[in-house]
Amino acid sequence: MSNVFDVLKERGFIQQATHEDEIRELFGKESVTFYIGFDPTADSLHVGHFLQVIAMSHLQKAGHRPIFLIGGGTAMIGDPSGKTDMRKMLTPETIQHNANCFLDQTKGFLDFSEGNAIMANNADWLLNLQYIPFIREVGRHFSVNRMLTAECFKSRMEKGLSFLEFNYMIMQGYDFLELYRRHGCRLQLGGDDQWSNIIAGADLIRRVEGEAAYGMTFTLLTTSEGKKMGKTESGAIWLNPEKTSPFEFYQYWRNVDDKDVEKCLALLTFLPMDEVRRLGSLEGAEINHAKEVLAFEVTKLVHGEEEATKAQEAARSLFSKGPLAGSVPTTEVTVSDLDGMDILGLLVKTELVASRGEGRRLVQQGGITIDDVKINDIGHLITPESFTDGSLMIKKGKKGFHQVKLV
The missing domain is CATH 3.10.290.10 (RNA-binding S4 domain)
Known part of the structure; x- marks a missing residue:
């Protein structure tokens, strides 16, 4: 049976790993509890989140246990990673509403029956922390000099980094420690922009508990030119059908650049890699068939087969100038x-x-x-x-x- 680390590597997910050989060995010998954190700063997941959820699904299918961590506490601070300005402050009520939306969407991709996956919310432990005991137990393990070398902080130093945001890395590191203590979580995963935060958490577990912990990041969903995917003129590509209709969602993937088809098929569908490579190798007019497969498969995963079929029929009707029969907005x-x-x-x-x-x-x-x-x-x-x-x-x-x- 193939090691899921090799599956993720072959499909192009893995960008960085703290201990590649050890992580691969761990996946091969036991069921690993791992987590990814999602800050509920909007009322829907977007396609960048979707890539990470697909990776979680690959791992769960291989027998490992995901923790889907809602950042109900960290969302009240705001992650400075990749941001040129401070995030908008959200009310607790908005954060809770967004968290509920995330949970509803995720249940369609992961099996949350008993023992298979865990839903957690870091508000459960972060919001009740006492400041002085916390900085004595946890804050002393973080070097300010080292934190300032992290890319998420360096890029903000010129415009100004608030002390509120400076706490984010410590909060995320503490999440990893808390999940290790509560659930035996040994591995944190995330987008490559989370690398500094992830290694801070793994290091905290080693310092406080004397135990090995690991981190791994996924490639960000970008085009062959390096631009972030999942954005249009009208905004982000959301998983919520009321924010991005199934037709618009389908059309986005139907119109990706020829050079990005194979990458998207590998990362965002469960098609076997032999089929992914075959479709990705098509040229000329034939690549349009590969784009249709990509659009249909991704839309089917997110919105179901019926909506994917409607969107495909509508798109074909538009291109052929025939009668409209689908889910055009x-x-x-x-x-x-x-x-x-x-x-x-x-x-x-x-x-x-x-x-x-x-x-x-x-x-x-x-x-x-x-x-x-x-x-x-x-x-x-x-x-x-x-x-x-x-x-x-x-x-x-x-x-x-x-x-x-x-x-």
Whole structure:
């Protein structure tokens, strides 16, 4: 039976490891309890989180036990990693709501039946800490000089790093120690931007408990040019279908660059690597088949097979200019809604733009078509006669589609 470390390595997940040989040996001889932390700073997971959840699923399928740690406590501080400014302070009520959303989404990917996985929230131990005992027991093990060499702090020193954020590494390190004590957790995983925080936690366990602990980071989801994936003009690609519709989600993966298809298939699906390599090697027009497979498989994992099929049918209908049969984002309007409505008003109503000013710029730049006719006039009126068989299709840029139905 193959070692799951080799599976993750072959599929391109592993970026750094504190002790590669020891971690591989550990995976091969026992069931390992490991954790990944997710700060609930939004009300949905996004595709960057999804990569890590897929890795957790690979590990669980291989017999290891995941801890999905909600950062109910650390979210009240804010992780400075990769940020040029301090995070917005969230209320406890918002954090709790976001945490509940995370938990609901994750249950579709991991088996949380007894003994198979653990849901934990670091608010359970962080919010009740007493400051003086905490810094005596834990803070003394952290060297300020060493902390300041960490990339997450170095990049913030010029603009200013608050003492609040400076505590984040200590909090995350303490999470690892607490999970070791409560559940025998020996391994922390995370995105590569978490490397400094992860090794701080492993080091804390060695210092306080005298036991070995390990860390490993995953590659960040980036394009072949090194740009972070999972973003569009309208924002992040979310797993919540109300924030990113299944059709928009499908379209994002259907339109990735040819050079990124194999990487995304390896990281975001469970297809065998022989099939991943075969699809990734397709060239010319054939690579579009590989993109369809990628989009369908990822959408199926996140939204289910029925929604993936609807999205695929809708996308094919659009490309073939045939009848629409799928889940393209749709807005319904009435005749009274159309009284005096211009193209800018319609763009705002469909939420394709946030304001009339943004819509004006988009139209003037030639970025809007209706039923394949480019709209250049910002005063273009939308009337009942604008609809063919009760609907019209707005196209924003090259890849954004939105159907409007007259009801």
